[in-house]
Amino acid sequence: MVDLGALVLGMAGSIDQWPEHGDPLSVRTTAAAQQGGGHLHEPADRSSQEWFCEAVAVPARDRPLKVRAQTWDSYDGPVITLLEVDLGLPWPGDPGGESVHLGDLPIDRCGMLLGDAHALDSFVGLSGESIDGLADVTYWGKYEDDAHACFGGESMSQVDGRRGPYGRLDLPLHEAHELVDQIGDWLSKDPRTGLTVGADAHTHFHLLDRAGKAHPLLAGQIELDGARILRLGWDPGDHSTRHRGERAWDQVYAVTLERAGTTTLLRWTIPAEPDNPE
Template sequence: MSETFVDLGVVTTPSGVLVLGMAGWIDQWPEHGDPLSVRAKAAVKQGGGHLHEPADGPSQEWFCEAVAVPAAADRPLQVRAMTWDSYDGPVVTVLEVDLHLPWPGGPDGEPVLLGDLPVDRCGMVLGDALALDSFVGLSGESIDGLADVTYWGKYEDDAHACFGGDSMSQVGGRRGPYGRLDLPLHEALALADQLRDWLAKGPRTGLVISVDAHTHFHLLERAGESHPLLTGQIELERSQIMHLGWDPGDHSMRHHGERAWDQVYPVTLEQAGTTTLLRWTIPTEAEDPEETAKPPHACA
């Protein structure tokens, strides 16, 4: 199995503070105290650091976690990843972001450890701390009044003949679910009801129907559906943010259990010539093959 570096695109940080955080929890920081940007700015005053709950104790399992670092506010930050061919395809083993700032460490260039993060099964978000205060997550309301309807399963072709829709593209050009995108929310809900009525009259079983409101989380996932690393980008509060999805099979085999099972990986500042990199290093093989319990916090 080989490793290689690939460019993922750029993020921007108008506030000068970059956050790498667990996507499933980004919008939940205010429920437990200060907004994400306030915590991140405090950490940056110390050169960067690990954000978690409780703030004055060890990281709580199945909870908000992120790392915040200073970054250039006046230019895009290049993001790249080293990948490895895992169980179902390529996955990230090293994530790097060029912060476009001078090296803050000592003359020996030793890495500066900021903390460690688990791989959230809902993916990771990389972006400006202040912009992420406006992030609408998993269970939030539609940001534009629109939603997507998708359906797949045993009777998908029959349903498509009756209700139409397009075939969604996925990684490798594979055909994904049928669906209709960008519908007004009330139309999306009505279409889902019509599909359920059609199934009941059959009677038919084996068709899955999903209605996804246009949250920032959903739009990021949608943007990355056809990317080999499930990486997508959107604009949020005039900044570019990025979502790194995770292959379900790889997560189940290598990261399942997350912090509760010590599946956490170091985040460091690294010297690269005269500039500084943020680096998150994830091993290619699980150190503990023992079967782990299913995490209670799951993606919809």
């Protein structure tokens, strides 16, 4: 007997908003997975609406799954042209069939999530509360070295080892807000412009974003309710030039089930620009 789950590939910026429009994500994905997979969107009874929740759900073996990506070099670094997930299941269709089109997804500027549907029911998104009472404070810009000398912190590493913003991580929420106020007071006493300060509560979204900062594909993982959740970020230059506007501008890309021998793959294809071969 094969234990099945429901795997979701969805837009990170809205993954926690499904209950606002009806059934929880796990209820919707279970129904789609029982039919072999499908495209979830809002409104559910009409065509996909711009800027609303979107995802694709498929049945999958209830175990860790292999995820692969093909890339090409875009404006500021590598971006995904092909995402594949081995679902750990036999090919369900006609032995001669090669693919099943499930739907088309835009690339969310907040990134894309891949994970178990039931685990994602408890995902805390961009505007949620801290899950552990902690937050991270970061600051960067023209006077960052002066601020670092006054307030300390460590340099966050980014892709290719480049130095990121200074920051103090895992602070209790009240300490994080006090530090932001202290930096603000310091700036006002000797007026300076060009320093940006941010305090990010430990939501699941933020922890995934933090985990992927130094990865070439901005890929980060966390554990949520016993399942591994993967977030894929997107190069800002590539998104603003090729994918900006998302569904409103018909910037959507095919998600399919593919036969690989006797097994089944979930595949998302995002073509490279014609003059930039894969």
